[in-house]
Amino acid sequence: MIKRIGIIVGVLILLWSGYFYLEHRAEFDYRQAQSAFGSGGDEKAFKLARSAYLSDITNNNYRKLFLDTIIRLDGTYEAQEALLAFIDDGIYDIYQTKAIEYLHTLERRFADKYQPNYIELIPYNDKIIRWGKSPIKVGIKKRDDLDVYFINEVESALMEWQRATDNKLVFVFDDCKNPDITIEFEELNVDKENKNNLYIVANTEPVFDGNILQNMKITMYTKNNQGKYFTKEEVYNTALHEAAHALGIFGHSRHPEDVLYLSSPSIAGKKEYKKLSGSDINTMKLLYEIKPDITSGKPEYSIHPKIIFGEPEEINKTKISEAENYIKQAPALPNGYIDLAQTAIFAKDYDKARECLKRAIKYANDNNTKFIIYYDFAVICYETGDMNKSLYYTQKAQEFRSKNSVTALLANIYYKKREYKKAIEQYEILVSEYPQSIMYGVNLTKLYINQRRFIRAAKTLKHLIATNPESADDKRVKGLKWVLLFAGK
DSSP states (O other), rough: OOOHHHHHHHHHHHHHHHHHHHTTTHHHHHHHHHHHHHOOOHHHHHHHHHHHHOOOOOOHHHHHHHHHHHHHHHHHHHHHHHHHHHTTTTTOSSHHHHHHHHHHHHHHHHHTTOOOOOOOGOBBBBBBBOOOOSSSSEEEEOOOTTTTTTHHHHHHHHHHHHHHTTTTOOOOEEEOSOEEEEEEEEEEOOGGGTTTTTOOOOEEEEETTTEEEEEEEEEEESBBBTTOOOHHHHHHHHHHHHHHHTOOOOOSSTTTSTTBBBGGGGGGTTTOOOOOHHHHHHHHHTTTBBSSSSSSSOOOOOOOOHHHOOOOHHHHHHHHHHHHHHHHHOTSSSSSHHHHHHHHHHTOHHHHHHHHHHHHHOOOSSSHHHHHHHHHHHHHHHTOOOOOHHHHHHHHHHHOOOOHHHHHHHHHHHHTOHHHHHHHHHHHHHHHHHHHHHHHHHHHHHHHHHHHHHHHHHHHHHHHHHGGGGGGHHHHHHHTGGGGSSSSS
């Protein structure tokens, strides 16, 4: 009996102790954090102080100690995240002011490490896109009718970037089936009446699925607008410029000495080989320190993008300024108007976007540019709910180029129009071309389920998991696994 009473008392004491700890946990964590902070246990102090702070963000003692631990960690990525959250917690006091001052210190430190640079101009819309793997596989589609220097100069340009980044970016050249960077040579088709007013040498576009970077495609033209083959120097300079885009720098510098100068005429017609400037190299090195939004593999990073770029709205303001400067420097080229239209689309200012695209179409003389303009028109109509016009512009864009983004937009348009059979046809094309894509596989599965075609849905999801085993852990896939019951053996 006495033993039983002892057990009961012990349990009650444990329960009371647990309750007391939970009730006073924040204070316990705070005291332990103080002790760890005083003895140099910075990581331990940070975690305990964060626990106390999160229990009561208004407590001045907790706020002060937590901020002190953040500053003591001196710029680790975890501390950067905590600092940004601390600034945004809605408490406007002396500690927030101190946090903002420290944020400016970090901004200057990271910027000064790689000066000069034009890092603020690199985002793709409001996203940071770069590779998260090394080596990067490069597939160059050779043509028998082209002189060998076209291949040699492209490879030399890429190897120059490898050297400039101290081999952080390593390239391998082979005939792999799934290259990371694809390089093609094409003829430039221009309107005859505009052949004297156009100088286009290449373009680069990313291919990504959600936040997964799948490919960068560089299209290099073989001849100028006068029908003459580009020289060795022009091919090299062009490849040096486009490779930077394919590595993640999507903006353009405003300084002619930089390889990423804003207009292609700065590349074309050059009689000498261009060299990477200090700004070019610093911008690339800094880019590969920043955590990307869209990437491949498991990237290394040490800098939070908000430390460098701020909020998406701030990025968009920078892109607007860049586009306006482009128009000022090259008013007869469509690129600046297109860039300005895309910033307006991001800001949901569709009237402004339409006006910019109307101006761009006046100067669009090659198929790729026309494709971009009509595709953007289609996106505007889709966002504003006019599916018929969106379908018209999407089909118009297809006249100039076939691209997965167009096929995906078509599928979504047909879905909105409740033409499910046509939507399924488009997603079947996408899944066939990109069997590892989680987005396309999931969307097609959902469409089959919508049409009560459960066996087809199960086969589609099963095939996705087989071709992309990592997709099995994706939330989108997990939510659909019940349909696998229809897969059979």
